Amino acid sequence: MKIGFIGLPKSGKTTLFNALTGSSAAVTTYSGGRVGPNLAAVRVGDERVTELSAIYRPKKIVYPSIDIVDLAGVSEGDARSDAFSGDMMKLVRTCDALAIVLRGFGSDLLGDPSPLADLKKIEDELLIADLIVAEKRLEKIELALKKGQTTPALRAEEKVLRAVVDALNAGRPVCELDLDADGETIIRGFQFLTKKQALVILNSHEALFGKNGAVLEAIGARYGVVEFAGEFEMELSRLDDESARAFMEDLGISDSARDRLTALAYDALGYISFFTVGEDEVRAWNIRRNATAVEAAAAIHSDLARGFIAAECYKYEDLVALGSEKAVKDKGKFLLAGKDYSVKDGDILSIRFNV
Ligand SMILES: Nc1nc2c(ncn2[C@@H]2O[C@H](COP(=O)(O)OP(=O)(O)OP(=O)(O)O)[C@@H](O)[C@H]2O)c(=O)[nH]1
Ligand SMILES: [Mg+2]
Numbered sequence: 175m176k177i178g179f180i181g182l183p184k185s186g187k188t189t190l191f192n193a194l195t196g197s198s199a200a201v202t203t204y205s206g207g208r209v210g211p212n213l214a215a216v217r218v219g220d221e222r223v224t225e226l227s228a229i230y231r232p233k234k235i236v237y238p239s240i241d242i243v244d245l246a247g248v249s250e251g252d253a254r255s256d257a258f259s260g261d262m263m264k265l266v267r268t269c270d271a272l273a274i275v276l277r278g279f280g281s282d283l284l285g286d287p288s289p290l291a292d293l294k295k296i297e298d299e300l301l302i303a304d305l306i307v308a309e310k311r312l313e314k315i316e317l318a319l320k321k322g323q324t325t326p327a328l329r330a331e332e333k334v335l336r337a338v339v340d341a342l343n344a345g346r347p348v349c350e351l352d353l354d355a356d357g358e359t360i361i362r363g364f365q366f367l368t369k370k371q372a373l374v375i376l377n378s379h380e381a382l383f384g385k386n387g388a389v390l391e392a393i394g395a396r397y398g399v400v401e402f403a404g405e406f407e408m409e410l411s412r413l414d415d416e417s418a419r420a421f422m423e424d425l426g427i428s429d430s431a432r433d434r435l436t437a438l439a440y441d442a443l444g445y446i447s448f449f450t451v452g453e454d455e456v457r458a459w460n461i462r463r464n465a466t467a468v469e470a471a472a473a474i475h476s477d478l479a480r481g482f483i484a485a486e487c488y489k490y491e492d493l494v495a496l497g498s499e500k501a502v503k504d505k506g507k508f509l510l511a512g513k514d515y516s517v518k519d520g521d522i523l524s525i526r527f528n529v
Pocket of ligand 2 (some may be wrong): 187188189201244245246247
């Protein structure tokens, strides 16, 4: 799972990135320079992995992680300039989802926060960036059609792109289009920004943290949203756990920035975890909700999916309640799942395969 941080300039993207990763990438108070993107993997804290490791005592323990990309700020009018082309665009395209960062702190340079207006600005920039891509391709197709280079595939692409352009012009994101399977295949290659899943981070001043109920509610009607006190939490990430905990309690922050973001990402973007266990390794994997056993196998290795026979499956809760794999088997709570089995959060899988 790879999440790209986007937002207006100086909304605190890099500060949040640092808070989440414990790194110290340079924040940019004044410079308008487009600093290169920062990349990091954020470990998803999952107590179940710790519990499983206590049972299996593996040589290696692997927690799942979420990749975070901290991108340069998107200014008004950027969609028409080069911000959404070139390197930045290539990076955004590879992201599974976007995290829209909104400034919730006052600044000398930018004045009082106006998160809802900023959100609208970003949404508009995303719509325009997609519109430019769709229109460019449409022009090429029209030219080809004029020259008589008509193929059914080109006609189909033209039809879908017209629907995309109409929607975008009406202010509707590509994700709201009702496309059939062929239409979905046609637009996949364009990697439209408004087709990507998005969540919102309100980056509040510590004095405003926890007092933004109305704003959060307005955003929450359309996006999964979480509030951070970015600068404060960046400082916290440099403290030891105990001192950090004390400061968090002062501000009424329940969990670390990392835990709040990963929980939101799993929930809003629709991911679940399954586990593989053994003496060598205990490991958590993230997959899409409703993924099948074969898709889970593919997340581990393509060979496992190719040669998939069945998945031995039992539940984390049953293992913890009954104490051992043997007890789970004796109680008849062991399941042999076929390739279409829909994997549940907390399933412990062992793939039988043959290549
Ligand atoms: N008071 C306050 N200031 C913040 C907070 N987060 C960021 N800032 C300040 O806002 C300025 C910009 O922060 P950055 O994290 O560099 O913002 P950015 O979005 O990465 O900026 P660009 O990459 O240039 O678009 C810095 O001076 C930060 O110290 C916050 O939560 N509270
Ligand atoms: Mg930055």
